[in-house]
Amino acid sequence: MKKTKILAALAATMAVGATCAFAANPFADVPADSWAYKSVVTLANSGILQGVDGTHFQGNRNITRYEAAEITAKAMAHADRANAQQRAIINKLAHEFAGELNNLGVRVANLEDQVGTVKFSGTFKVDYNHKAASTRDYDVANYKGIKDDIKNNTHDHAMQPADWQSGETVSADKEQKYSNEGTYGEVKKNAGEYIETAKKAAVTGDASYSYTAQLTATAKVSKNVKANIGFKYKGTFNDAAGADKAYAHVNVANVQAKVADRVSVLAGRHTLTLGQGYIYDNVVDGVEAQVAADKVSVQAGYAKLKAKDFTDYKVGYVQARAAVSDVAGIGAYYGHVVVPNEPKDASTQVYGAFVQANVGKQVQALASYEKFRAYDSTAKQARDNSVARYGKVTYGKADFATPKSWDVWVDYLNADSFAFSVETGGVNGGTWREGDLADNIISWGIGADYIFAKNAKVQFKQSFASKLKYEPHAAVKTKVGEQTKVQLEFLF
Known part of the structure; x- marks a missing residue:
């Protein structure tokens, strides 16, 4: 991984410190006319970049993921001074190098505590x-309410069919069950037939x-x-x-x-x-x-x-x-x-x-x-x-x-x-x-x-x-x- 690649990700927008207009350039191999001059100097004076031996940046040298994580960790330490766009870049880098940061003792979850961050x-x-479906059996022979209904000419105790909990509701039309003129035997027979028909018509x-x-x-x-x-x-x-x-x-x-x-x-x-x-x-x-x-x-x-x-x-x-x-x-x-x-x-x-x-x-x-x-x-x-x-x-x-x-x-x-x-x-x-x-x-x-x-x-x-x-x-x-x-x- 080129050092300039991670630098571009950070430095393109990461001006976390003061302007570098009058800051000293710590690196002998970064000329003033370099495209990266301002970003390198700014990040160096912010403590994010340290170079190789203190005097050389070596921007074209490949760096390890561990070194990239060190740079990211230092950027995270300054994230409270960054704007929303800059924090987004730091977050992206932090998740990319999460394993290496963990080895460095830096918890990526700490980013969630930064003001302005949004976690999804x-x-x-x-x-x-x-x-x-729940099924219900009716004990017609022992249902004395039918006999009482006929005797009193009322439907107050008429049986109710099953309420099918997982599908359609079976009709509860009492007139379909029996009439008041029927004998008890006929009522029992009709009620039983009605119930069996209702069962077959119900969903399963x-x-x-x-x-x-x-x-x-x-x-x-x-x-x-x-x-x-x-x-x-x-x-x-x-x-x-x-x-x-x-x-x-x-x-x-x-x-x-x-x-x-x-x-x-x-x-x-x-x-x-x-x-x-x-x-x-x-x-x-x-x-x-x-x-x-x-x-x-x-x-x-x-x-x-x-x-x-x-x-x-x-x-x-x-x-x-x-x-x-x-x-x-x-x-x-x-x-x-x-x-x-x-x-x-x-x-x-x-x-x-x-x-x-x-x-x-x-x-x-x-x-x-x-x-x-x-x-x-x-x-x-x-x-x-x-x-x-x-x-x-x-x-x-x-x-x-x-x-x-x-x-x-x-x-x-x-x-x-x-x-x-x-x-x-x-x-x-x-x-x-x-x-x-x-x-x-x-x-x-x-x-x-x-x-x-x-x-x-x-x-x-x-x-x-x-x-x-x-x-x-x-x-x-x-x-x-x-x-x-x-x-x-x-x-x-």
Whole structure:
């Protein structure tokens, strides 16, 4: 590599020091009429170039990558005096010689701390998801409601057909089931035939291919202030009209400022994850204070939820995490939810706790508890007291920075029927189950993660032994359709 080649990259715009109009030329082999004279003298007097023996530059001599890295390291030390164009050149050189700089003890990541720099990061995910249809059997012979309907000339207890969670909804027209004039035997026969017809007409499952792209830019505004802006784009592959349904939105737009030692404030749009994310793991607009000590971190804030159908909800929250030892950590959160048009005597809270532990060198365990509570102070009783319990055990560690690393895991979800719905982006945001596997469910799952290249991961997830926690009616028996998910994820 010619010395003049790297010099051109730096010196063409890198006037980091004072003008060299009256500066002394330290090199005997750089005449005043050389095209590189001004740049060489400027960089030499700035301490970036030292020459070969202190008196000769030897611009036509090939230099090693190690020598080029030394020049780049000195330029990095002066980057705070460079403009945006000059910093871009330094960044490019720093990444080119990252390995050599590391050997010199210079961290390329330090460039991110320079005022005016912009760092881009993002993810791209491709998903295959199959959710089998849930089927429901009706115990017609023991369904006494039919006999009562005929006797009372009413349809108040008429059976409802299955709500197919992963596809079309079967018609619930009661008049197609039976008439009030029929005998009980005829009613039972007609009801059975109707149910069998509905089963055959229903879909058997739902397979989809989708993709999600996320790009975030972080700018260093000043020594203690960073600005973040991010966009997410999501669409489907297998739908002919999928391109029309794809959408993009701004999911990050905030400013983060360090206001004291270990204390910072975040204001604007960001992702709020309460606990392990079962009840809420989605976008909000709000303000948050963050305190980070050696082993404890605390977040407190107030935000307006941005998940679909919850845009008028607000929450004030506080959550904390702590390392209780080298191998274990705990956390807890509490949130007061402001529900639109909620009566004055009603109160809604969410709260939860979790514990994580390393069980040996290769095994990690997680257990969490989260609750949604709506309380009527007038009646002095809870209108909703839903609980979700989640556990996961992982063997191995899939690290994006380590190709060929992997892990396997098994998890367990036991969740009541929640007021927040997964269809609106609320409950189960932080876990992978969907549809009727989201709540009112007891479900097991297995999975594996494999890093097939640096910053590239493939995941496999499969639910099994799933069943409803509460059946909608004693005469109904539901067989829950299981979920299969495969995902490719790339970081950049």
